Amino acid sequence: MSRIVIVGGSLGGLRAAEALLAKGWEGGIVVISAERHPPYTRPPLSKGLLAAAPDIAAVELRRRPETDAVDWRFGVSAVHADLEARRLTLSDRSVIAYDGIVAATGVRPRRLPERVTRNGFTVRTLDDCTALRPSLSQGTRLAIVGAGFIGCEIAATASALGCGVDVIALDRAPMVMPLGEVVGAAVQRRHEARGVKFHLGRSVRTVDSSASGHILSLDDGSRVECDVFVEAIGSQPCVEWLEGNGLDLTDGVECDNSMRMGGRSGAVAVGDVARFPNPLFDDVPRRVEHWQMATETAARAAATLLADLSGTPAETKPFRPLPWFWSDQFETKLQSFGSPALGERAEVLEGDLAGEAAIGYHRGKQLVGVVLLGMPKAAPRLRREILDSLSLEPA
Amino acid sequence: MIISVDLDVCQNYGQCVFAAPEVFDLDDNAELVYQAEAPDSSRGEIEAAVTACPVQAIRIVG
Ligand SMILES: Cc1cc2nc3c(=O)[nH]c(=O)nc-3n(C[C@H](O)[C@H](O)[C@H](O)COP(=O)(O)OP(=O)(O)OC[C@H]3O[C@@H](n4cnc5c(N)ncnc54)[C@H](O)[C@@H]3O)c2cc1C
Numbered sequence: 001m002s003r004i005v006i007v008g009g010s011l012g013g014l015r016a017a018e019a020l021l022a023k024g025w026e027g028g029i030v031v032i033s034a035e036r037h038p039p040y041t042r043p044p045l046s047k048g049l050l051a052a053a054p055d056i057a058a059v060e061l062r063r064r065p066e067t068d069a070v071d072w073r074f075g076v077s078a079v080h081a082d083l084e085a086r087r088l089t090l091s092d093r094s095v096i097a098y099d100g101i102v103a104a105t106g107v108r109p110r111r112l113p114e115r116v117t118r119n120g121f122t123v124r125t126l127d128d129c130t131a132l133r134p135s136l137s138q139g140t141r142l143a144i145v146g147a148g149f150i151g152c153e154i155a156a157t158a159s160a161l162g163c164g165v166d167v168i169a170l171d172r173a174p175m176v177m178p179l180g181e182v183v184g185a186a187v188q189r190r191h192e193a194r195g196v197k198f199h200l201g202r203s204v205r206t207v208d209s210s211a212s213g214h215i216l217s218l219d220d221g222s223r224v225e226c227d228v229f230v231e232a233i234g235s236q237p238c239v240e241w242l243e244g245n246g247l248d249l250t251d252g253v254e255c256d257n258s259m260r261m262g263g264r265s266g267a268v269a270v271g272d273v274a275r276f277p278n279p280l281f282d283d284v285p286r287r288v289e290h291w292q293m294a295t296e297t298a299a300r301a302a303a304t305l306l307a308d309l310s311g312t313p314a315e316t317k318p319f320r321p322l323p324w325f326w327s328d329q330f331e332t333k334l335q336s337f338g339s340p341a342l343g344e345r346a347e348v349l350e351g352d353l354a355g356e357a358a359i360g361y362h363r364g365k366q367l368v369g370v371v372l373l374g375m376p377k378a379a380p381r382l383r384r385e386i387l388d389s390l391s392l393e394p395a
Numbered sequence: 396m397i398i399s400v401d402l403d404v405c406q407n408y409g410q411c412v413f414a415a416p417e418v419f420d421l422d423d424n425a426e427l428v429y430q431a432e433a434p435d436s437s438r439g440e441i442e443a444a445v446t447a448c449p450v451q452a453i454r455i456v457g
Contacts, residue, residue, distance in 0.1 A: 015446070018446070022442075041449075041451070043449065061451070062451055291449055292410070292447065292449070295446055295447065324410070326406075326408055326449065328406075333406070335408065376407050376408070376409065376421065376425040377421060377423070377424075377425040379409050379421075380409065380412060380413070380421070383413070
């Protein structure tokens with residue numbers, strides 16, 4: 001029987017299996033998953049789940065009944081894929097021969113250099129969340145290195161639990177890369193109003209750890225003392241297992257618009273690890289670390305893979321998914337449509353930054369992204385405006 | 396087919412509205428409203444809505 005192997009058993013891996021089955025794949029499917037848990041959803045790990053008690057039952061992804069036929073192998077990882085020979089070597093030294101392969105290995109947290117410290121927590125997996133949770137209680141002094149989405153969400157969650165929170169980051173404003181300085185600063189003020197302290201434009205030089213806690217020395221000579229610290233300084237795609245195949249692995253695995261890795265037949269990638277061009281914006285391949293994009297890329301990748309394996313032409317319609325993500329920080333519900341990071345300028349379209357607001361991001365005449373702070377009712381209308389604007393010729 | 400949404404879990408992010416606009420909508424207070432019964436011809440869209448929901452609030456119950 002022919003076989004598709006999916007490497008990575010999280011959201012992207014599950015969605016790929018579901019899409020392959022829904023599109024009529026009748027061969028076998030094997031999922032290789034480094035984690036010991038069944039597929040679960042990560043967004044609550046920095047939000048509600050961290051506030052409550054970490055528990056797989058609360059985050060497990062519901063699987064369609066058809067996926068019972070899938071051969072799930074938890075707690076084993078892929079070490080090397082030979083795309084030419086179509087063989088995958090696993091950490092238990094076994095080798096799987098396959099016909100088609102899906103890369104769904106996502107990302108892992110980037111870490112502070114080992115010579116600086118090995119004592120920080122990270123929040124990527126359920127086990128990470130379970131390990132951190134007992135350290136957070138009323139009065140805990142928590143430092144967070146990094147002011148991206150995950151860092152800011154942990155800051156809000158921990159602050160609501162009664163922790164004293166310091167956030168240290170190189171950037172000039174929190175979430176400056178995806179949101180820009182104006183919106184980042186507006187979210188920063190909301191955090192500060194709840195007692196979160198920011199040390200921006202600063203990096204951590206050294207960490208002194210002792211029984212009574214940690215002292216983080218920053219590059220301006222100041223110090224942050226804490227009981228626990230979390231490293232939330234970004235991510236690194238898990239691509240080592242794909243080395244030696246001549247693929248471009250500089251930031252995730254480069255894919256074509258059909259999600260084929262390096263344009264190879266029978267080999268696709270999905271989710272956080274995949275760097276692909278989206279003609280909605282331009283022809284530059286980019287990774288998109290959004291929950292929704294795992295599902296969208298999985299559907300397209302599954303269609304491509306099935307076409308390749310059956311020798312029929314792949315879908316010719318360009319793959320142009322509109323990116324979307326959400327973030328909850330204190331009472332603020334933030335949503336982002338499109339690609340605000342591609343904007344050259346941001347302007348408040350509706351509302352005001354102290355309360356609820358819709359912010360538009362323009363590149364030339366095009367509206368490339370919208371960020372909503374609250375304002376859920378405006379979402380369908382502004383989403384439509386982005387799509388209409390992007391379907392016009394570039395300005 | 397019969398649809399059920401756990402409105403205590405729902406965060407009104409509206410992803411289902413984009414996936415299956417004939418079944419799901421946001422009302423004037425931006426709260427989710429939906430039709431509990433939909434024709435079988437909408438199955439594909441409703442399954443897409445189930446998958447798109449970031450908090451797994453939607454179920455097809457019959
Ligand atoms: C704390 C947190 C909060 C988030 N909040 C939001 C949010 O609010 N909104 C939003 O849109 N997105 C959010 N995200 C992002 C979202 O969770 C990701 O986009 C999504 O998980 C991507 O799914 P994936 O399957 O591509 O990758 P991952 O979820 O990273 O899964 C990859 C899996 O592959 C496994 N793996 C890696 N290497 C190997 C190997 N060699 N062999 C076998 N298995 C391997 C990994 O262990 C992992 O289980 C959040 C992420 C985190 C961590």
